[in-house]
Amino acid sequence: MDKIILAYDEDDADAGSYYKGCADHLVSLITSNCHFTFISKRNLNFVYVDQVLTDISEHNFLFFAYSHGEKHQLSCGLGHYLSCSSDLNPFNNTFFYSYACLAGNNFGETLIRSGCQGFFGYKNVVNHYSNHESLFIECTNYGIKMMLQGDNAVTAERKMKENYEEVADNLSGMLDFVAAELLDTRDALIRLGREDFKLSELGEYY
Amino acid sequence: MSLNDILSHIRLQTETGQQFEKKLLKLTIDRLMRNKENLNG
Numbered sequence: 535m536d537k538i539i540l541a542y543d544e545d546d547a548d549a550g551s552y553y554k555g556c557a558d559h560l561v562s563l564i565t566s567n568c569h570f571t572f573i574s575k576r577n578l579n580f581v582y583v584d585q586v587l588t589d590i591s592e593h594n595f596l597f598f599a600y601s602h603g604e605k606h607q608l609s610c611g612l613g614h615y616l617s618c619s620s621d622l623n624p625f626n627n628t629f630f631y632s633y634a635c636l637a638g639n640n641f642g643e644t645l646i647r648s649g650c651q652g653f654f655g656y657k658n659v660v661n662h663y664s665n666h667e668s669l670f671i672e673c674t675n676y677g678i679k680m681m682l683q684g685d686n687a688v689t690a691e692r693k694m695k696e697n698y699e700e701v702a703d704n705l706s707g708m709l710d711f712v713a714a715e716l717l718d719t720r721d722a723l724i725r726l727g728r729e730d731f732k733l734s735e736l737g738e739y740y
Numbered sequence: 741m742s743l744n745d746i747l748s749h750i751r752l753q754t755e756t757g758q759q760f761e762k763k764l765l766k767l768t769i770d771r772l773m774r775n776k777e778n779l780n781g
Contacts, residue, residue: 702767703776711746714763717770 536737537593538564539586541573543601543610552662553600555671556633560598563679566739579612580620587624594736596629598678603634603655606641617641622648629736633674635659638724645726652687652731654678654694658722663712673698673716677725681733682740688729695720 540561544554554574561570571586578601599616602609607617616622618640626649630642638655645653654677662670677694685693698720702713733739749757771777 699770699774703771708743710764710767711743711760714760714767717767718763 535567535569536739537571537590537595538568538739539571539573539590539595539597541578541583541597541599541601541608541615543578544574545611546602549602549662552664552667552671553633555667556600556674557598559671559675560678563675563682564739565682568737568739573615576612578610578615580615580617583615584620587621591624594627596631596733596736596739597625599630599632599634599637600674601634603632603637603641605636605639608632608634608637608641618644622650625650627651627736629731629733630654631678632656633660638722638726642724642726650727651735652725652727654687654691654723654725656719656722657724658718660719660722661715662719663715666712669701669712670716670719673701673719677723684732684734684740686729687725687727687731691723691725695723698723 540557542553542557544550544557546553571590573583573586599608607614609615622645625645628650630645630650630653632655635656636659638653638657642653642655676697677690680690680693681687698716702716705713746760750760751757768777772779
């Protein structure tokens with residue numbers, strides 16, 4: 535069975551509800567029969583994540599991360615759970631999709647050097663408006679939604695950016711603050727790895 | 741952060757207020773460049 539690892543920091547005081555919302559939304563997008571490994575709460579730490587990666591090694595998988603991040607790592611209240619100094623070899627021939635500030639810098643590049651076929655993330659600090667949470671969540675997952683419909687990585691990236699614009703253009707007046715944040719997030723989006731990568735190369739995810 | 745908080749930050753020109761201003765300016769320029777908004781003199 536095709537495998538998906540889903541890490542999300544639902545306990546974060548500020549953005550936990552957003553991260554969980556992204557995770558729930560992602561699960562609703564997967565219609566094929568996949569095996570999910572959920573990593574959250576106390577399990578979201580580098581020891582547990584390393585064990586999960588050891589157990590799954592030799593298999594292809596998709597990894598999703600919704601949490602805080604920094605240039606070299608993904609983190610939560612318990613500290614980092616994946617970083618440039620982790621053993622990233624299990625990510626050889628996998629795909630990584632994340633919503634985390636800054637992790638599109640050194641961390642994303644290191645993943646690709648470890649053989650990861652594709653990476654979606656953000657190179658700057660990104661924010662969302664909690665009273666427009668569902669709108670931001672749908673934008674966050676739009677890229678993977680397109681890939682689950684068969685698009686390759688670069689096409690999904692283009693459509694994801696266009697979606698940020700389309701959603702922002704439908705907001706006006708006092709909601710310009712929200713629109714401005716969406717376009718800022720669009721500009722922070724970064725895709726690394728093979729342009730022509732498709733999820734079908736790793737399994738029957740759609 | 742409420743709208744009043746945001747406006748207060750902008751009036752006081754705090755770092756947060758300046759970031760909001762910059763993002764709104766970027767939004768306007770972006771929309772003009774994509775022909776989603778017009779400047780009428």
